[in-house]
Amino acid sequence: MAAAVSIQGLTKTYLDVWSKTEIRAVDNLTLEVEEGEIFGFLGRNGAGKTTTIKMLLGLIFPTLGTATVLGKPIGDTDAKAQVSYLPEEAYFYEGMTGWDTMDFYARLFRIPEPKRSERIRQCLKDVFLDESAWRRPIRGYSKGMRQRIGIAQALINDPKLLFLDEPTSGLDPIAHAELREIIVNVGRQGKTVFLSSHQLPDVELTCSRVAIIHRGKLLTSGKTQELTAGDKVEITFSGGDAALAEKVKAVAGTCEAKNGTCRVPAVDPQKVNDIVDLIRGAKASVVSVVPHRRTLEEVFVDTVMKAGAN
Ligand SMILES: Nc1ncnc2c1ncn2[C@@H]1O[C@H](COP(=O)(O)OP(=O)(O)O)[C@@H](O)[C@H]1O
Numbered sequence: 184m185a186a187a188v189s190i191q192g193l194t195k196t197y198l199d200v201w202s203k204t205e206i207r208a209v210d211n212l213t214l215e216v217e218e219g220e221i222f223g224f225l226g227r228n229g230a231g232k233t234t235t236i237k238m239l240l241g242l243i244f245p246t247l248g249t250a251t252v253l254g255k256p257i258g259d260t261d262a263k264a265q266v267s268y269l270p271e272e273a274y275f276y277e278g279m280t281g282w283d284t285m286d287f288y289a290r291l292f293r294i295p296e297p298k299r300s301e302r303i304r305q306c307l308k309d310v311f312l313d314e315s316a317w318r319r320p321i322r323g324y325s326k327g328m329r330q331r332i333g334i335a336q337a338l339i340n341d342p343k344l345l346f347l348d349e350p351t352s353g354l355d356p357i358a359h360a361e362l363r364e365i366i367v368n369v370g371r372q373g374k375t376v377f378l379s380s381h382q383l384p385d386v387e388l389t390c391s392r393v394a395i396i397h398r399g400k401l402l403t404s405g406k407t408q409e410l411t412a413g414d415k416v417e418i419t420f421s422g423g424d425a426a427l428a429e430k431v432k433a434v435a436g437t438c439e440a441k442n443g444t445c446r447v448p449a450v451d452p453q454k455v456n457d458i459v460d461l462i463r464g465a466k467a468s469v470v471s472v473v474p475h476r477r478t479l480e481e482v483f484v485d486t487v488m489k490a491g492a493n
């Protein structure tokens with residue numbers, strides 16, 4: 184499959200005018216995003232996410248390195264027409280209605296009528312913006328509604344690739360869930376989504392692959408499923424006597440009994456059969472055998488801490 188974004192050794196240094204020192208905001212970053220995937224670009228505040236996105240959009244120039252976007256070098260006009268961007272701080276004309284805002288962007292892309300109205304209608308529906316809000320000024324929109332208009336605006340040119348810079352920051356839990364659904368739907372349309380975020384539960388639920396950057400450097404990247412896969416299994420069983428608990432403990436290391444149920448929290452996968460045999464042999468019942476998963480948050484904290492958190 185072709186790469187939607189391919190980054191080789193991208194580096195950006197800023198000169199801090201006060202201290203006259205160089206800030207390496209992005210440091211020798213190499214990364215590929217496949218076409219059609221929802222890709223999570225993770226990092227703490229100041230990690231270099233926005234700087235990377237701005238370089239890929241051609242808004243600022245890399246100090247070193249190269250990248251292609253939809254197979255074309257940064258800044259290519261054909262590629263730009265198929266890319267869109269929701270900035271971290273999206274500004275709107277507060278007095279304009281949602282519909283007029285969309286109309287404004289549609290005109291920028293020179294979409295003629297009647298296609299323009301059709302497209303606006305479709306985009307507003309894609310982001311589940313309530314029809315009663317379409318003709319109301321943005322001034323009265325909630326943060327969640329603003330993010331919807333922001334994504335609708337990013338969809339107006341039917342892009343192949345969307346850059347969403349921290350779209351779920353500052354939203355309430357319901358708005359988070361709704362925005363996740365919108366992003367997943369965008370992915371289902373076959374579009375590639377480059378999602379920068381530090382809202383790890385959102386990323387875990389939406390992104391098939393992620394990269395973690397820290398101080399401008401790539402720490403790790405991979406499939407979300409693989410990064411969060413644990414290497415241990417948890418077994419719970421009910422019944423059995425103290426002797427069984429002791430036998431299980433001898434094999435697994437721990438066995439915690441509580442209210443007639445025993446939990447064996449971290450079993451080596453090779454020992455699972457032996458423990459299940461012990462339980463069944465003692466006429467006790469296996470309640471569950473569950474592979475451990477780490478949350479993306481645990482993976483993120485571990486990875487960043489190992490690199491030195493500060
Ligand atoms: N225009 C700029 N001038 C100087 N430093 C900047 C500028 N933009 C960003 N930085 C610095 O670059 C680093 C990365 O910033 P940014 O890309 O905005 O991170 P993120 O989006 O991950 O929060 C930070 O240390 C930030 O202070």
Ligand SMILES: [Mg+2]
Nearest residue numbers: 232233234271
């Ligand atoms: Mg940012």
